[in-house]
Amino acid sequence: MKACYIHSAVSISAQNTFETDLNLSESNPITSKKANANHPQYKTYIAPGALRRMATGVKMGVTAGKKALEKANITNPDAILTGTGMGCIEDTENFLNALIANDEAYLTPTSFIQSTHNTVGAQIALALQCNAYNNTYVHGALSFESALLDGQLLIKNDDSRSVLVGGIDELGKEFIDYTLLVEDKKHGVQVPFSEGASFFVLSSEKQEKAIQLNDIKTFSNITEQEVPTVLNEFLAENNYKPKDIDAVICGNNGSVYDSYYSKARAIFPITTSQLHYKHLFGEYFTASAMALYLGVYILKNQQIYDTLIIGDNSKNSIKTILLYNQFNGRDHSFILLSL
Amino acid sequence: MGIISAIGNSVCENLEALLASKSGISSLSSLQTHHANSIKVGEVNLTNTQLSDVLNLPKNNAFTRTALLGLHAAKQALLNANITDVNAYKTGFISSTSVGGMDKTEMHIKEYCSNKEAQKYINSHHAGDSTQKMADAIGITGFVTTISTACSSAANAIMLGARLIKAGTLDRVIVGGVDPLSKFTINGFKTLMILSDSNCRPFDANRTGLNLGEAAAYLVLESQEIVDKENKKVLGYLAGYGNANDAFHQTASSQNGEGAYLAMQDALKKGHLVPSDISYINAHGTATANNDITESIAIRRVFGNTVPDFSSTKAFTGHTLAAAGAIEAVYAVLALQENVIFPNLNFKTPIATTHLHPVTTVKRKEIHNVLSNSFGFGGNCSTLIFSK
Numbered sequence: 001m002k003a004c005y006i007h008s009a010v011s012i013s014a015q016n017t018f019e020t021d022l023n024l025s026e027s028n029p030i031t032s033k034k035a036n037a038n039h040p041q042y043k044t045y046i047a048p049g050a051l052r053r054m055a056t057g058v059k060m061g062v063t064a065g066k067k068a069l070e071k072a073n074i075t076n077p078d079a080i081l082t083g084t085g086m087g088c089i090e091d092t093e094n095f096l097n098a099l100i101a102n103d104e105a106y107l108t109p110t111s112f113i114q115s116t117h118n119t120v121g122a123q124i125a126l127a128l129q130c131n132a133y134n135n136t137y138v139h140g141a142l143s144f145e146s147a148l149l150d151g152q153l154l155i156k157n158d159d160s161r162s163v164l165v166g167g168i169d170e171l172g173k174e175f176i177d178y179t180l181l182v183e184d185k186k187h188g189v190q191v192p193f194s195e196g197a198s199f200f201v202l203s204s205e206k207q208e209k210a211i212q213l214n215d216i217k218t219f220s221n222i223t224e225q226e227v228p229t230v231l232n233e234f235l236a237e238n239n240y241k242p243k244d245i246d247a248v249i250c251g252n253n254g255s256v257y258d259s260y261y262s263k264a265r266a267i268f269p270i271t272t273s274q275l276h277y278k279h280l281f282g283e284y285f286t287a288s289a290m291a292l293y294l295g296v297y298i299l300k301n302q303q304i305y306d307t308l309i310i311g312d313n314s315k316n317s318i319k320t321i322l323l324y325n326q327f328n329g330r331d332h333s334f335i336l337l338s339l
Numbered sequence: 340m341g342i343i344s345a346i347g348n349s350v351c352e353n354l355e356a357l358l359a360s361k362s363g364i365s366s367l368s369s370l371q372t373h374h375a376n377s378i379k380v381g382e383v384n385l386t387n388t389q390l391s392d393v394l395n396l397p398k399n400n401a402f403t404r405t406a407l408l409g410l411h412a413a414k415q416a417l418l419n420a421n422i423t424d425v426n427a428y429k430t431g432f433i434s435s436t437s438v439g440g441m442d443k444t445e446m447h448i449k450e451y452c453s454n455k456e457a458q459k460y461i462n463s464h465h466a467g468d469s470t471q472k473m474a475d476a477i478g479i480t481g482f483v484t485t486i487s488t489a490c491s492s493a494a495n496a497i498m499l500g501a502r503l504i505k506a507g508t509l510d511r512v513i514v515g516g517v518d519p520l521s522k523f524t525i526n527g528f529k530t531l532m533i534l535s536d537s538n539c540r541p542f543d544a545n546r547t548g549l550n551l552g553e554a555a556a557y558l559v560l561e562s563q564e565i566v567d568k569e570n571k572k573v574l575g576y577l578a579g580y581g582n583a584n585d586a587f588h589q590t591a592s593s594q595n596g597e598g599a600y601l602a603m604q605d606a607l608k609k610g611h612l613v614p615s616d617i618s619y620i621n622a623h624g625t626a627t628a629n630n631d632i633t634e635s636i637a638i639r640r641v642f643g644n645t646v647p648d649f650s651s652t653k654a655f656t657g658h659t660l661a662a663a664g665a666i667e668a669v670y671a672v673l674a675l676q677e678n679v680i681f682p683n684l685n686f687k688t689p690i691a692t693t694h695l696h697p698v699t700t701v702k703r704k705e706i707h708n709v710l711s712n713s714f715g716f717g718g719n720c721s722t723l724i725f726s727k
Contacts, residue, residue: 119717
């Protein structure tokens with residue numbers, strides 16, 4: 001079984017993450033209920049003809065994917081894996097609304113064709129002329145994690161050398177308002193809903209200062225009480241103890257389900273830095289891909305922006321990071337990274 | 340294995356219909372659409388209420404038709420595999436769907452603000468919802484996920500399941516897929532002008548397009564360790580699998596069927612098999628102009644002049660989209676068990692350039708390895724090989 005390394009990480013998000021890597025010294029306040037991504041100039045990455053037909057998520061995904069490959073010096077990966085919770089919701093809304101408004105008449109295929117969940121993975125394959133293994137995961141808050149787990153499996157067991165993995169979700173225009181409508185005002189998600197795309201190149205090749213994706217484990221359902229046990233087991237399976245973890249990045253979003261994170265955070269000593277990020281990047285099904293981007297950035301640059309830290313203790317040297325995400329008390333994921 | 344399709348609500352009923360050459364394609368009755376008279380479909384003969392009752396779900400449940408069909412098939416699969424304690428081993432669940440909760444979304448989207456009763460379906464739109472509901476209902480709490488690569492989805496779910504068992508991540512995994520009919524997909528395929536107004540004719544030179552179908556099927560994959568320990572009866576082995584991308588066009592497949600060719604080659608290679616080992620190909624064979632010619636070319640490229648017996652079973656069930664790979668995996672296993680090739684209905688004239696004649700009547704012969712193709716939008720091509 002081979003080790004799995006992360007050779008590049010690229011993110012388009014509500015903050016400045018794309019043009020010059022992470023820059024939170026002037027973070028964009030996200031105060032409305034919906035926060036759009038800070039979109040780059042897509043025409044640098046995508047031909048104008050193709051760009052016109054692409055919805056937000058496809059633009060974000062293709063661009064972030066291409067840049068991740070560029071940064072890792074890969075022209076043709078051995079696999080392209082994507083995860084998306086809501087899929088191509090913009091084009092889904094477009095086609096459905098046209099269908100309803102015109103009572104099933106005068107429809108054109110473009111938005112239907114681009115509404116399938118695998119559009120980003122397909123468009124990247126098409127742009128690269130890449131015939132390799134290609135898969136798309138659509139499992140709510142575990143969409144990205146499922147893709148990452150598949151990628152890790154390809155590297156560790158199936159002889160792939162480089163794998164492109166990404167998580168993409170776009171806000172859309174209509175469905176998000178229904179989501180907000182049924183979100184409990186008091187106990188539900190308190191951070192804005194947002195969008196983004198984060199892509200990574202996984203590799204079996206160990207480079208200098210390589211960041212290792214040690215392990216990833218997901219659970220459809222665990223109780224709050226089970227969190228410490230499950231987390232301790234996960235660490236033990238990787239020969240780590242809580243005190244070995246330098247930083248923990250949790251997906252706190254202000255809902256009552258943050259209590260799960262409190263249970264997880266409690267197993268770590270005071271010397272472990274406690275981080276959060278959704279107050280800056282918002283909530284979406286693949287927001288956890290953003291957390292992985294942050295984890296990679298922190299390990300690589302040995303720098304943690306104050307705005308990510310809960311409390312005030314920050315270590316000088318960060319070698320091991322644990323990521324924990326869940327949504328509404330289900331779809332839990334634990335990811336372990338090390339330098 | 341468990342299955343529900345236009346030709347039956349159980350594995351037994353599906354087998355009977357296949358052996359009797361009895362198609363499930365009919366006029367549309369379950370959905371209101373202006374296209375009802377100009378298309379034929381493969382419908383499951385149970386309403387949502389009937390499915391809810393059979394599944395003993397509470398009256399106010401928020402199950403979409405996707406979740407209802409899926410749970411019906413998944414429960415059968417567990418029963419068929421004789422599983423009483425689902426958590427006795429490290430057990431996962433991998434489903435797949437292309438429409439997710441669209442069947443309810445398209446019905447209620449414009450009344451979500453005004454109709455409180457309909458609001459329960461807002462959070463069931465995303466594609467993972469049906470999987471979560473199924474996993475919860477059968478008590479799987481660990482590894483659960485959903486795949487969506489259009490019409491090759493379920494084949495990829497089966498493939499991932501096998502890889503997770505091989506890697507030792509799981510001991511047992513329930514894999515498959517589900518798609519109900521929806522106005523969204525009917526209209527989408529209509530705009531692409533690939534829906535036939537009559538019963539579909541896979542691989543026929545005069546084919547006129549596909550029939551959409553709805554279905555769900557799940558298979559229980561288990562490690563050799565469980566088989567040995569519990570002395571279990573093995574229905575078949577997943578011997579090989581291949582996944583490639585055609586990288587040609589979002590909806591059309593390439594002239595030389597590159598993706599399909601690579602997927603079949605990869606599956607043979609992983610299964611340590613040569614083309615002559617294949618006894619039967621259950622083709623993707625949707626009966627669209629594009630698929631059948633490019634799949635034929637790809638089959639010719641892999642098998643040369645000695646193409647094994649092949650058929651598409653789409654004329655029985657309709658094209659069940661994300662579920663197709665699982666439906667046809669069940670049929671592949673049945674072919675192995677019964678030593679039979681299921682007929683390709685409605686075929687008359689071979690395609691001029693490839694001259695391929697599918698098997699058109701039930702054919703009995705010893706079957707060792709069945710190759711099953713599933714291809715989807717986005718160039719996603721997958722091949723599975725099932726062996727005795």
